Amino acid sequence: MARYGMLLDTGKCVGCYACRVACQMQNELPPGESYIKFYENETGVFPNVNHEIVPVQCQHCEDAPCVSVCPTTASYIREDGIVMVDHFKCIGCKYCMEACPYDAREIHHATGTIDKCVFCQSLVEQGEDPACVTTCIADARVFGDLDDPNSHINQVIAEQNAQHIAGDLTKSNFYYVR
Amino acid sequence: MTKLTRRGFLKASTATAAVATLGTLSYQDWQKQAYASEGEADAEVQISSSTCNACSNKCGLEVFTKNGKLWKIKGSNIHPNSLGTLCARGHGFATNAYNDARLTSPLKKNEDGTFSEISWEQAYQEIGEKVKKIIAEDGPQALAITQDPRPSGKFYSKRFMNAFGSQNVYTHHAACNLSKLTAYAHTIKKEPKCDFNNADAVMFIGRSFGDGIKPSAMKNLANNVKRGLHIIMVDPRFNATAHMAKDWLAIRPGTDLALILAMSNVLVTEELYDKDFIENYTTGFDEFAEAVKDYTPEWAAEITTLPASKIKEVAEFMAEKAPKAFIEPSWRAAFGCSYYNSTETARATILFNALLGCYGKKGGMYYGDGVKFGKLEGPKFKKLPEPVAPQYGSDRFPLTPTGSGSSVVVAEGIEKGDIKGLFYYQSNPVIGYTNAEDFGKRLDMADLVVVIDVQMSETAMHAHYVLPDTTYIERMEVPSSTGTVADVRLQGIPKVHENTRPVDQIFTELAEACGIGEYFTFTVQDVIDAQIAPFPDEVKEKLLKEGIAKVPVENPKKPDGDPHFPNDDNKIHFADDVWLEGGLGRNIQWIEPKYMPNPDNIDEFRLIAGKQSIHSHTMTTNIPHLIQITKDYDLDRVWINTKRAEALGIKEGDKIEISSEVSTTPAIAHVTERLHPDCIWTASHYGTKSPYLTEGAGLGISSMDHTPFHMEPFSGSNMSQENLVHVKKMEA
CATH class of the missing domain: 3.40.50.740 (Rossmann fold)
Known part of the structure; x- marks a missing residue:
């Protein structure tokens, strides 16, 4: 069984928001609802400056606080590592939104249930990459099987010394090169 | 009794909504319906081909519809501008078909x-x-x-x-980019392609692939930087691509010409130019060498605010990496149409690249034939x-x-x-x-x-x-x-x-x-049919079915050592009388910008503008999915350098007033270290004035509000950044 993960290289990311809109189209979200949030770091003093955009979405944690706090077991982890929300079980209590250290969850505009990035599982099941990966104009995102030692994502993690954004906090399956 | 599931409820409620809705649904209304049908076996997904219209790149698209309505689009894998990817503008602009503000009648x-x-x-x-x-x-x-x-x-x-x-x-x-087009037309006729994949050093002047996007160019650049390509970014603003650069040359706006003249001076005086190339493919070099002899790095330092040592270092570095080095030809950016000296600046970049001898070389710049379409002939196309x-x-x-x-x-x-x-x-x-x-x-x-x-x-x-x-x-x-x-x-x-x-x-x-x-x-x-007539049958068939096809081309040139300039004598003319007709000199020279803010006036700035990745010109600010990003991340704020802001008592998010000889506009300040102190910066998409385009109403300013009606005398471009503005904090 695969264990899916994603990597994002902020050295390549230009903060163009293509991933946000591609994700919204794929998941049919209204303009104000986004599964990806963007954080900005400006450092230094003119003219010695640096700047980084850090897109953050569900980190698909193995030790997922959203899953452990969910009173109805609506939030769950699939065998392939993708963290999901069962909309039929979700009562919209928002405990998971509070528990998620990455602020990665949104309230669905029509149902009031909780939504978030699910690594475009319907595309992944067809052998495609998630929409944010496919559309990325800077090749900043890599998606793949973390259990396969030969996968491209594992190669990039090793070569670029990719790290989790919050260390071992939640045993996430999302890696950043920064 | 029928069990009312959540999905069943949704379907029922959207059916009611559909009945209640008169006329055509907006994209969002439609989306609510579409969501209800997600996962249903009867949602018919169809895929067709098109090309994007959100900018001039015309990226190839795969268009996915659900029950006859647009669901999503995807960048074509085979189109050279998309290479499978697509920017935010592309995704958002497709939804414009369902926009509430569409014109529906003459x-x-x-x-x-x-x-x-x-x-x-x-x-x-x-x-x-x-x-x-x-x-x-x-x-x-x-x-x-x-x-x-x-x-x-x-x-x-x-x-x-x-x-x-x-x-x-x-x-x-x-x-x-009219100034740039004018400069190319009379030096080497047309712009060459850049061989980023083999280049060692590239200088960008004002252009940022991460802000004014061609998706494949961005992808290519990002991967080449990982390979070790050294980028020098010349821009008054630390733009969205600048973090990939080894050097940020935070130049005073309007003075790029001085930088290039001084870099040329370094190559000429230190004899770092490509002598074989100058000998075989140029004329007028001696006049050029004479013309740049006084434009020393020290002279340019005063004008550009860049250290003379840095100018010298960068010029020497480019020469060291030549011919796998070039100044990227740019587009609008710093010398497409911005200043009084933009045509001369573009001309200077073309000549500097000649000093590097990069034309026709691997890792440099080169020409290649493109697709040749059939003529419009016959009884259907009457001669004009x-x-x-x-x-x-x-x-x-x-x-x-x-x-x-x-x-x-x-x-x-x-x-x-x-x-x-x-x-x-x-x-x-x-x-x-x-x-x-x-x-x-x-x-x-x-x-x-x-x-x-x-x-x-x-x-x-x-x-x-x-x-x-x-x-x-x-x-x-x-x-x-x-x-x-x-x-x-x-x-x-x-x-x-x-x-x-x-x-x-x-x-x-x-x-x-x-x-x-x-x-x-x-x-x-x-x-x-007439235009694709010369193509082989299988190409025609593919084009009409899939919308995109590779066409056999006689001479798809690659860098082979000969520049293959498209002008008559296959040479670059360092000095040329043709420029006299347009009011410029036979030789290249320093030309002052029309305006220069006085550094003694603490409230005086130049207002410069640039593209933002999510918008195209002024035509996307009414697209809900795109303008929401502007709102979520305050992308309509006007940038001001931290020290200058402090002197005026301006803090992040403060209301400011920008005034010029032509107007006075309110704005919200973004205080940043990423901007040269002599200017303020705005994205060039905002300041919507049409009362019909409500989504972007009240957001940001239009830089053209403060730019007088004037034209660069050498090309007729709009001198979009020739202005002087005064900034003050507004009382809350």
Whole structure:
């Protein structure tokens, strides 16, 4: 069984928001609802400056606080590592939104249930990459099987010394090169 | 009893909504319905091909529809500009078909300035009568058209005007890259391609692939930086691509010419130029060497605010990496149309690249043949009449390529009474090309202004007639090409509004009404068939089915050592009398910008502007999915350097007032270390003035509000960054 993960290289990311809109189209979200949030770091003093955009979405944690706090077991982890929300079980209590250290969850505009990035599982099941990966104009995102030692994502993690954004906090399956 | 599941409830509620909704659904309303059908076995997903229209790159698209409505789009893997990816603008712009602000009927302006819906027949008849009257009184040279180059728009606009005998066909380039185009036209004729994959050092001047996007170029650059490509970013602003650069040269805006002259000086005085290349492929080098001898790094340091040592270091580094090094040709950026010295700056970059000897070399710049389309011949395509007069403005700007022309000088022509009737196709000069108020006033003096668009733009507000186009994704268009790939925009979704008409139909019918119908006895399909006629059958078939196909090209040149300049003698002319005709010198020289803020005035700045990745010109600010990003991340704020802001008591998010000789506008400040202290910066998309475009209302400023109506005397470009503004904090 695969264990899916994603990597994002902020050295390549230009903060163009293509991933946000591609994700919204794929998941049919209204303009104000986004599964990806963007954080900005400006450092230094003119003219010695640096700047980084850090897109953050569900980190698909193995030790997922959203899953452990969910009173109805609506939030769950699939065998392939993708963290999901069962909309039929979700009562919209928002405990998971509070528990998620990455602020990665949104309230669905029509149902009031909780939504978030699910690594475009319907595309992944067809052998495609998630929409944010496919559309990325800077090749900043890599998606793949973390259990396969030969996968491209594992190669990039090793070569670029990719790290989790919050260390071992939640045993996430999302890696950043920064 | 039927169990009411959540999905069942959703379906029931959207069915009620559908009944309650009159007319066509907005994208969001439609989306609510579409969500309800997600996962249902009967949601029929269809995939077709098209090309994007969110910018001029025309990326190939796969269009996914669900039950006949747009669901999503994906970048084509085979189109050279998308390479499987797509930017935010592309995704968002596709939804424009369902935008609430779509024009759905021809409109006529009333005496009181309001607009009334009229029939197509009435619109054509009245426009036709007015055009005939203008021609009878002032000749066809009193007519002009401006279009933002897109496949069908470009073809039909030009043929429409030429059929009258007028050559007054203009592009938006006066507000984009006209200075650069002018410089290339008289040095090496046209712009070469860049071999990023083999280059070792590239200097960008003002251009940022992460802000003004061509997806494949960004992807290529990001991967080449990982490979070790050294980027030098020259920009007053630490732009969205600057973090990939090894050097950020935070130059004082308007002084890029001084930097390049000084870099040239370093290469000449230290004899670091490519002597073989100079010998074999250039003329006038000795004059050039003499001309740059006083432009030392120390001289340029004063002007640019860059350290002399850095200028010298960068020049030497480029020379060391030559010929696998070049100054990227840029687009709008710093010398497309920005300053009084932009044409001379573009000319300087072309000559500096000659010193590096990079033309025709691996890792440098090179030429290659593109797709050659078939001619429009035969009984369907009547031969166009001889023009009655040269393009308006071409006597004043003799160096400017007439394929673009200065669309700004046209406005002056209205005031002088030379131009009486104007057509605008998918272009918005009132807010985008020069000072909005000034351009608008001039348009109001014309006898006839016709705007063809999908939304009520600021220019449409000044029109006598507004004709509603379909959006790009609802129609088929004439072919275009990128390198050796041809594309035909195919219809991706059914027409949304019954009374809109595609651009080809509008021009064909307009031509008939204006008495030139004999030149338009063909369909868009006829144009496609004629243009792709020379291609092999399998290519034709692929094009008509998939919209994109690689075309066999005779000479797809690669860097082989010979530059293959497209000019007559295969040489770059360092000095040339041709420039005298346009008011420049035979030799390159330093030219001051028109304005320079006085450093002693703590409230005085230059206002500069640039692209933002999520918007295209001023045409995307009414697209909900794109403008929401602006709102979520305050992207409409006006940037000001931290120290300058402190001196004026301005903090992040403060309300400020920006005033200039032409206007006063409020704005919100973004205080940052990422900007040169001499300027303030805004994205160039905001400051919407059309009351019909409500999504972006009240957001940001238009830089053109503070830029006077003026033209660079050498090319006719709009000098978009020649201004002086004063900034103060507004009381809360």
